[in-house]
Amino acid sequence: MNKKSTKNDDNLNISFEEVKIHKLRRIPVVGGDVQHYITKNDPGFIEFGEVYFSRADFMKIKAWKRHREVTLNLTVPVGEVKFVFWNEMKNTFREIVLGDHFYARLTVAPGIWFGFQGLSTPTSLVASLTDMTHKPDEVDRREKTDISFQW
Amino acid sequence: MNKKSTKNDDNLNISFEEVKIHKLRRIPVVGGDVQHYITKNDPGFIEFGEVYFSRADFMKIKAWKRHREVTLNLTVPVGEVKFVFWNEMKNTFREIVLGDHFYARLTVAPGIWFGFQGLSTPTSLVASLTDMTHKPDEVDRREKTDISFQW
Numbered sequence: 119m120n121k122k123s124t125k126n127d128d129n130l131n132i133s134f135e136e137v138k139i140h141k142l143r144r145i146p147v148v149g150g151d152v153q154h155y156i157t158k159n160d161p162g163f164i165e166f167g168e169v170y171f172s173r174a175d176f177m178k179i180k181a182w183k184r185h186r187e188v189t190l191n192l193t194v195p196v197g198e199v200k201f202v203f204w205n206e207m208k209n210t211f212r213e214i215v216l217g218d219h220f221y222a223r224l225t226v227a228p229g230i231w232f233g234f235q236g237l238s239t240p241t242s243l244v245a246s247l248t249d250m251t252h253k254p255d256e257v258d259r260r261e262k263t264d265i266s267f268q269w
Numbered sequence: 270m271n272k273k274s275t276k277n278d279d280n281l282n283i284s285f286e287e288v289k290i291h292k293l294r295r296i297p298v299v300g301g302d303v304q305h306y307i308t309k310n311d312p313g314f315i316e317f318g319e320v321y322f323s324r325a326d327f328m329k330i331k332a333w334k335r336h337r338e339v340t341l342n343l344t345v346p347v348g349e350v351k352f353v354f355w356n357e358m359k360n361t362f363r364e365i366v367l368g369d370h371f372y373a374r375l376t377v378a379p380g381i382w383f384g385f386q387g388l389s390t391p392t393s394l395v396a397s398l399t400d401m402t403h404k405p406d407e408v409d410r411r412e413k414t415d416i417s418f419q420w
Binding site: 158 | 298299300301302303304305306307308309310316317318319320321322323324325326329330331346347387392394396398402403
């Protein structure tokens, strides 16, 4: 498959097709930093449906999922996570690593397959904000091995 | 001061005055659990302003803060954090520990002083959802030592 790799260092302030990347502020505070995520006035915010969290255990891969209606806003407040996006129509892959070294929010439009992998021990945290509440029938899933990506 | 302590084991499904406690689901998933936080249909949700994160470093205390307008919905997706709420009018304290051992969301009404302390190494994460975007002039702050609570 035609794999387009994006190194983390190249990801600052860039976006690609169905995924917009918004750099976020991490404010140093004694006792524990404050980390922005999303406000209702931010680019990429549509409306509020739900926020939930997904752990990404070290080296574990969670893939593949595609939302047909939901726009996601993702970030990694703890640890490091590699995200891989697959555009099935164009058969192109894009990778990005979010977390302590590059703290940003991804706005993921409906229709793109994606998965992610934890890169930190023992686990990392992915926060997901959706623009509608959970509807199981708008999510498509494939087995990890169904899409031949070299994790 | 009149300190009312609430043991963590007693906290299941109870609420007190200005703070409502909502137990949350943590769903076991291979590769990393999924943890509910809040949907627009949940009790305690008013409207969406912002979500941000605060780290709570081990044994560090962040106190005191009071919102005059904002309702907060707080949870601890990673680690363990002790929250202390002080009702200035009644001079009563309430404590609760959230995190891995008791995963829940707190709805905190405006007008109550609160602070928190990280109980996990190296750090824990507090997620805060507000019902309006940040307005510095609706937040009151006091030094940790201004309120004589035995952390």
